[in-house]
Amino acid sequence: MSYLHIGKNFTPPDIHGKVTGKARYAEDYSVDGMVYARLYTSPMPHARVVEIDADEALAMEGVFGILTAEDVYPTEAPAPTLLTNEPVYVGDPIFAIAAIDEKTAEDALKKVRVKLEPLPFSVDPVTSLKPDGPSARLEGNIYPREMRSLHWSAEDVERFVTGREPTGPAPSEWSYGDLEAGFDNAALILEESFVTTGYAHMSMEPRSVLSYWQNGRCHVHGSTQSQSFVVPFLARMLGIEQKDLVFVAEYCGGGFGSKISAYPVLAIPGYFSKKLGRPVMLRITREEEYYVGSARVGFQGWIKAGFTREGRVSAVDLYIVQDLGSQQAGGDASSAGGAISILYQPDAMRLRDVPVLTNTTPRGPQRGPGQNQIAAIFEPMMDKAARELGLDPVAIRRLNAPDSSATLNANQGPVTSAYMKEALDRGAELFGWSERIKKSGQRNGSKVTGIGVGQGYHSAGANGFDGLVRITPDGRIHLHSGVGNLGTYSYAATTRAAAEALKCNWENCIVHHGSTEENLPWSSYQAGSNTTFTHTRANYVAAEDAIRKMKLIAAQVLGGTPDQYDIADERVFDIGNAARSLTYGEVAAKAVELGGEFSGETWPEDIHEVTQRAVQGIAGTGLIGVAKDNLPVRGTVPGLTVGFIEIELDLETGKHEIVDFLAVAECGTVLHPLGLAGQLRGGAVWGFGMAGLERHVYDPQNGLPANVGYYQTRPPTYLDIPAHMEWSAVDIADPDNPVGSRGVGEPAMGSATAALMCALSDALGGHLFNRTPVTPDVVVNHVSGQGQSHGPLATNTF
Amino acid sequence: MNVNLSRRRFIKGVIASSAAAASSAAWYSAAADDRPAGTVERLVVLNVNGRKRPVDVLPQETLAFTLRYKLGLTGTKLGCNRGECGACTVLVDDINHYACSMLTHSVRGRAVTTVEGLQDASGALHPVQQAFIDELAPQCGYCTPGQIMSAVALLRENSEPTRQEVREALSGNLCRCGAYDHYLNAVMTASKRMRARGQIT
Ligand code: FES
Numbered sequence: 001m002s003y004l005h006i007g008k009n010f011t012p013p014d015i016h017g018k019v020t021g022k023a024r025y026a027e028d029y030s031v032d033g034m035v036y037a038r039l040y041t042s043p044m045p046h047a048r049v050v051e052i053d054a055d056e057a058l059a060m061e062g063v064f065g066i067l068t069a070e071d072v073y074p075t076e077a078p079a080p081t082l083l084t085n086e087p088v089y090v091g092d093p094i095f096a097i098a099a100i101d102e103k104t105a106e107d108a109l110k111k112v113r114v115k116l117e118p119l120p121f122s123v124d125p126v127t128s129l130k131p132d133g134p135s136a137r138l139e140g141n142i143y144p145r146e147m148r149s150l151h152w153s154a155e156d157v158e159r160f161v162t163g164r165e166p167t168g169p170a171p172s173e174w175s176y177g178d179l180e181a182g183f184d185n186a187a188l189i190l191e192e193s194f195v196t197t198g199y200a201h202m203s204m205e206p207r208s209v210l211s212y213w214q215n216g217r218c219h220v221h222g223s224t225q226s227q228s229f230v231v232p233f234l235a236r237m238l239g240i241e242q243k244d245l246v247f248v249a250e251y252c253g254g255g256f257g258s259k260i261s262a263y264p265v266l267a268i269p270g271y272f273s274k275k276l277g278r279p280v281m282l283r284i285t286r287e288e289e290y291y292v293g294s295a296r297v298g299f300q301g302w303i304k305a306g307f308t309r310e311g312r313v314s315a316v317d318l319y320i321v322q323d324l325g326s327q328q329a330g331g332d333a334s335s336a337g338g339a340i341s342i343l344y345q346p347d348a349m350r351l352r353d354v355p356v357l358t359n360t361t362p363r364g365p366q367r368g369p370g371q372n373q374i375a376a377i378f379e380p381m382m383d384k385a386a387r388e389l390g391l392d393p394v395a396i397r398r399l400n401a402p403d404s405s406a407t408l409n410a411n412q413g414p415v416t417s418a419y420m421k422e423a424l425d426r427g428a429e430l431f432g433w434s435e436r437i438k439k440s441g442q443r444n445g446s447k448v449t450g451i452g453v454g455q456g457y458h459s460a461g462a463n464g465f466d467g468l469v470r471i472t473p474d475g476r477i478h479l480h481s482g483v484g485n486l487g488t489y490s491y492a493a494t495t496r497a498a499a500e501a502l503k504c505n506w507e508n509c510i511v512h513h514g515s516t517e518e519n520l521p522w523s524s525y526q527a528g529s530n531t532t533f534t535h536t537r538a539n540y541v542a543a544e545d546a547i548r549k550m551k552l553i554a555a556q557v558l559g560g561t562p563d564q565y566d567i568a569d570e571r572v573f574d575i576g577n578a579a580r581s582l583t584y585g586e587v588a589a590k591a592v593e594l595g596g597e598f599s600g601e602t603w604p605e606d607i608h609e610v611t612q613r614a615v616q617g618i619a620g621t622g623l624i625g626v627a628k629d630n631l632p633v634r635g636t637v638p639g640l641t642v643g644f645i646e647i648e649l650d651l652e653t654g655k656h657e658i659v660d661f662l663a664v665a666e667c668g669t670v671l672h673p674l675g676l677a678g679q680l681r682g683g684a685v686w687g688f689g690m691a692g693l694e695r696h697v698y699d700p701q702n703g704l705p706a707n708v709g710y711y712q713t714r715p716p717t718y719l720d721i722p723a724h725m726e727w728s729a730v731d732i733a734d735p736d737n738p739v740g741s742r743g744v745g746e747p748a749m750g751s752a753t754a755a756l757m758c759a760l761s762d763a764l765g766g767h768l769f770n771r772t773p774v775t776p777d778v779v780v781n782h783v784s785g786q787g788q789s790h791g792p793l794a795t796n797t798f
Numbered sequence: 799m800n801v802n803l804s805r806r807r808f809i810k811g812v813i814a815s816s817a818a819a820a821s822s823a824a825w826y827s828a829a830a831d832d833r834p835a836g837t838v839e840r841l842v843v844l845n846v847n848g849r850k851r852p853v854d855v856l857p858q859e860t861l862a863f864t865l866r867y868k869l870g871l872t873g874t875k876l877g878c879n880r881g882e883c884g885a886c887t888v889l890v891d892d893i894n895h896y897a898c899s900m901l902t903h904s905v906r907g908r909a910v911t912t913v914e915g916l917q918d919a920s921g922a923l924h925p926v927q928q929a930f931i932d933e934l935a936p937q938c939g940y941c942t943p944g945q946i947m948s949a950v951a952l953l954r955e956n957s958e959p960t961r962q963e964v965r966e967a968l969s970g971n972l973c974r975c976g977a978y979d980h981y982l983n984a985v986m987t988a989s990k991r992m993r994a995r996g997q998i999t
Pocket residue numbers: 875876877878879880881882883884885886887896897898899
């Protein structure tokens with residue numbers, strides 16, 4: 001299929017601002033009379049606020065007021081709170097003070113007398129599960145979608161931390177197939193216990209927010225991954241109607257799952273501004289971002305996998321204790337199970353899940369939540385199976401890899417399409433796998449070579465959202481994108497599906513995005529790697545609606561029936577006599593004259609109210625194409641990737657260097673090559689961080705976090721990545737997307753994490769660490785035969 | 799709790815409490831927290847992007863603060879405000895510096911260049927900026943101005959850097975999106991183009 005726009009690079013309209021400094025992020029805005037808020041955050045991991053005496057602070061010159069939990073949207077445990085009287089982690093915002101400048105606000109905070117009563121706390125899920133273990137919240141210590149208490153027997157705890165099959169009750173479970181038969185059929189059974197430590201998202205832009213009220217409407221400048229998707233949630237949080245919210249998020253300095261929708265801090269200045277009658281800016285510091293900025297769910301777990309003599313995965317039994325942090329979270333374990341179910345197609349599988357709250361920073365989805373933690377653990381196990389069965393690592397993956405007949409999850413539902421074998425084959429060829437693997441274990445002084453291959457998966461597509469396009473009488477094509485600008489350029493790339501359908505020049509297109517004032521349609525969450533699939537569909541159906549209307553108008557103006565007409569070169573023409581035609585501009589002018597559905601005076605009943613308001617906002621300005629995506633979708637939309645890596649591991653220092661890395665994407669038709677390259681490489685950088693660098697550390701005595709700065713959390717730098725990172729894509733169209741595309745941002749990380757974990761293991765003759773991150777001290781301890789400094793299955797520790 | 803762990807627990811306690819002590823640090827953290835009584839703003843004239851900019855400056859004010867909040871030059875970003883990330887990188891007399899960790903008073907009489915000062919008089923982009931666009935180098939873009947300023951400083955010093963040299967020169971600029979490889983591509987492209995045009999030798 002040859003396309004005009006799909007699969008071609010383009011210059012996204014927002015990039016100019018990024019390189020010139022003109023791009024405005026939330027904190028770059030300033031309005032007259034703006035005052036500054038500062039947060040008072042909890043110094044204790046769990047406490048009850050007994051008293052807040054702010055009299056002295058409020059009497060200070062330049063101080064305008066205080067905002068407490070009583071002033072804001074109330075929530076029920078363990079939902080996130082805007083401000084709270086029961087702080088559940090160090091850094092939990094309790095109240096805010098606004099003043100003429102931040103210095104004054106900060107001075108005022110020090111004058112507030114706060115009386116806190118300490119409450120029991122826990123920073124390790126297993127500690128909380130002990131018979132008399134502390135609970136993270138007054139309502140209990142686990143959250144299997146409702147707050148409850150769960151304590152294991154001392155023997156259950158002992159079995160779990162010593163890596164034996166867990167006996168502790170698990171509140172959630174799913175399974176399919178005959179697990180017993182699966183293990184009976186196995187020629188090889190592997191059993192491992194594991195830990196993947198949580199760590200912060202640490203987006204570069206801290207989530208600063210500016211709010212003010214004008215003519216009864218609340219203006220919010222925030223930093224979010226999504227745009228339209230935020231509106232209903234933020235309006236509800238602010239206690240206002242959607243139409244009374246002006247939400248601007250034209251640029252977002254990174255989110256990675258931590259800024260998907262309306263997060264609590266986003267609403268604080270709105271409340272404060274209303275209370276004070278002044279615009280309020282809340283700047284979040286880097287340290288505060290570590291508190292309120294979300295983090296990955298940690299796993300402590302056990303896994304048993306059966307393999308047939310040929311290397312087929314016959315059964316997987318997975319048991320995960322999740323570290324949910326202090327607030328509502330917890331889909332990671334099930335997603336981890338789902339990833340195993342699709343990537344290896346086991347005949348039978350069971351997942352047991354114990355979602356435990358801890359008094360650590362709140363967690364939420366982080367790039368491949370669940371899928372990527374388990375990739376780090378299960379992929380090295382595949383290598384171990386390959387070693388024991390005498391198979392090649394790529395071959396054993398290929399044998400189990402999903403194709404378009406694959407099934408997944410507990411319900412064993414279908415996929416839209418999948419070509420993982422092709423991805424493995426392409427990668428093996430480009431990487432020169434069969435030659436490269438011969439270098440495995442080669443010594444060069446204190447350095448030893450490790451070779452690895454890793455796979456990643458994430459569901460990568462949703463449906464049912466709206467598209468909106470508009471052609472104005474000047475002939476310009478306006479593509480209204482409700483997609484957020486999270487740095488992937490998908491807000492613009494997906495509109496190219498509309499440009500493709502309209503067969504128009506990109507230079508004639510204007511992409512509207514970034515503010516409710518731009519009249520944007522209802523859009524999906526910009527998360528879950530779903531935007532590419534979801535919004536190429538939505539844009540496509542909106543363009544189809546515009547084309548239908550253009551043909552109707554042509555038939556009215558030039559005679560004949562609509563199906564006599566087609567489009568090309570930004571004209572509607574009579575197929576039998578191409579000279580009989582109207583330009584897009586002429587059709588648009590006619591649409592304005594005709595009114596009704598043509599110019600947005602009426603709209604389809606099934607579009608979302610956000611889209612309805614957008615249509616009302618542009619009604620009468622041109623020809624409007626608007627529709628909800630009702631296209632069929634036959635199953636889960638898979639995003640699949642493979643990573644290939646060569647490393648040198650220094651046995652003396654424990655440090656590794658990545659010599660070479662290749663990522664292969666299996667995400668349907670490539671929509672935007674450079675954008676895809678960016679996601680594959682950026683995802684890989686994240687994977688290197690997870691495998692080798694990043695982790696939470698909490699002091700178990702006092703519940704204090706030890707990493708609240710970049711230098712303590714160690715996100716990867718230029719020096720942690722290889723000098724070059726190659727990529728490729730399978731590029732086979734998915735049948736359920738009009739342009740064949742699916743998403744891929746998250747698996748790109750999982751496959752890199754897994755590849756690096758496998759290479760570290762390979763360099764050490766197949767030793768499994770079963771733990772992320774594998775930091776240099778962990779390697780040195782292993783090589784020198786010393787015990788590890790962390791306790792068995794301990795998490796959030798050095 | 800195992801008694802043998804007590805030393806480790808102690809160490810952890812110390813590390814953690816230093817983190818906690820920092821927790822009251824505000825946006826001003828790079829500036830002195832408690833200004834001595836009587837300290838006042840003084841009018842200074844800065845040389846920013848080739849223009850004279852009179853501005854009232856506190857003794858403890860950082861250059862990033864002055865640029866962003868007093869001169870409206872918000873292209874200089876604050877990612878950490880404490881010398882960890884490089885988002886605030888600007889040039890002072892052609893050398894890259896973290897503007898969050900420099901006092902404004904210390905740049906009096908020196909030439910400050912921010913990302914807003916890179917375009918030429920006709921508005922044409924600096925070759926580094928253009929290369930960043932062509933290679934689709936930025937992702938979220940928040941670290942981008944800092945990356946660009948470090949790249950410009952490098953190419954002034956070394957017109958033909960190797961990829962390894964670029965990596966090292968830019969290693970003080972974090973990018974959480976992991977756009978590193980694209981930034982490296984862009985700097986190599988810019989270097990090639992600038993040499994071809996004789997803009998650097
Ligand atoms: S903001 Fe200056 S180094 Fe991070």
